[in-house]
Amino acid sequence: MSRANTFYSLGLMPALMGLGHLAPSIGAIQTATGSYQFPGRLLGLIGTIAAVVDSVDTYKDLPLSSRPSKWIWKIWVYGLWAIVLACTVLSGMPTAIDIYRFLPLGLLWGIPCIPLFSTSNSLILAKPKTLLIEAKSLVVAWCMASVCAEASMAYYCRQAESQCSDRNFRRRSFYLAVLYEFFRETSCDVRDIAEDTKEGLKTLPVRLGKQNTMLLMTVVGLLLDSILTQSVAFTANGIIVRSPQLAHTILRIGLTMVAYWQILKYPRDNNWAWGCMSLFGLAPVLFAQAALHS
Numbered sequence: 001m002s003r004a005n006t007f008y009s010l011g012l013m014p015a016l017m018g019l020g021h022l023a024p025s026i027g028a029i030q031t032a033t034g035s036y037q038f039p040g041r042l043l044g045l046i047g048t049i050a051a052v053v054d055s056v057d058t059y060k061d062l063p064l065s066s067r068p069s070k071w072i073w074k075i076w077v078y079g080l081w082a083i084v085l086a087c088t089v090l091s092g093m094p095t096a097i098d099i100y101r102f103l104p105l106g107l108l109w110g111i112p113c114i115p116l117f118s119t120s121n122s123l124i125l126a127k128p129k130t131l132l133i134e135a136k137s138l139v140v141a142w143c144m145a146s147v148c149a150e151a152s153m154a155y156y157c158r159q160a161e162s163q164c165s166d167r168n169f170r171r172r173s174f175y176l177a178v179l180y181e182f183f184r185e186t187s188c189d190v191r192d193i194a195e196d197t198k199e200g201l202k203t204l205p206v207r208l209g210k211q212n213t214m215l216l217m218t219v220v221g222l223l224l225d226s227i228l229t230q231s232v233a234f235t236a237n238g239i240i241v242r243s244p245q246l247a248h249t250i251l252r253i254g255l256t257m258v259a260y261w262q263i264l265k266y267p268r269d270n271n272w273a274w275g276c277m278s279l280f281g282l283a284p285v286l287f288a289q290a291a292l293h294s
Contacts, residue, residue: 003068006067006068010055010058010076011076015051016275019279020282020283021047021050021144022047024144024282025042025148025149026043026152027177028148028153028177028289031153032152032164041087042087045084045088045095046099048083048087050144052077053103053106057106057110059073095154098146098147098154098155099147105128109128111128113125113127114127114128133201134204136185136201137185141184141185145177145178148181150177153170153173157170169292172292175224176229176292179225180256181282183256186217187217187277189203189206190210190213190264191268192268193206210264214257214261221256225249225288228288229288229292231246231248231249232246245291248291256284260277
């Protein structure tokens with residue numbers, strides 16, 4: 001791997017991914033408060049934590065010959081942790097707990113650390129991600145939605161509970177964040193089918209294949225998005241279909257899947273394509289969360 005590619009994979013791509021994960025946070029804040037707000041301390045903590053986890057996970061997978069000099073790596077990763085520490089102090093302990101509770105799983109994600117007995121009764125260490133099989137992307141989606149959306153809403157509601165939207169409203173915003181995080185994580189698993197198969201990971205795309213996985217995401221997305229945004233509402237008097245909102249759901253899911261399909265045509269080392277995915281892959285959730293107010 002060239003120095004340029006190392007810079008992209010360890011520096012630029014994690015930074016873009018950290019910025020991209022602010023979308024569900026901003027949308028969740030708008031859901032809770034009714035307006036778009038950009039608290040630097042909170043968004044800085046969420047974005048930098050996401051960048052640290054991705055950068056460390058990528059670094060562990062690089063061969064020794066492709067890793068940067070140790071002093072360069074230490075400057076980068078210690079700099080990120082310094083930002084995390086500063087934002088933690090400014091955000092307060094309750095918010096830090098909301099976000100840090102998933103950090104150990106993120107840092108240990110690709111490290112063999114879970115003892116298991118093999119078929120020969122010998123003790124082996126397994127990576128956490130290998131044990132989740134088809135549920136891998138869903139678990140990641142739930143954790144990231146909790147860090148981004150749930151923690152952001154809790155941050156504001158702790159300050160002024162009376163000014164926050166009701167819990168059901170906030171819950172639907174969180175589930176939308178889970179849904180779109182699931183889309184993004186599963187699309188990355190589609191990209192990594194060959195690598196995951198070689199490593200022995202039984203992810204959902206490995207089981208179903210690329211086309212079936214994309215079809216499943218489209219169907220699940222249309223169903224859950226329409227229910228969560230109440231484009232289709234189930235009442236005691238029957239099913240209510242709100243045509244304008246349903247059209248927006250179809251357009252939102254359709255364009256998201258088309259964009260993902262186009263990006264999946266490019267290999268992982270295409271930094272332009274996957275840089276756009278890292279930065280804009282979660283942007284549709286902003287429109288889904290905004291649709292809750294309609």
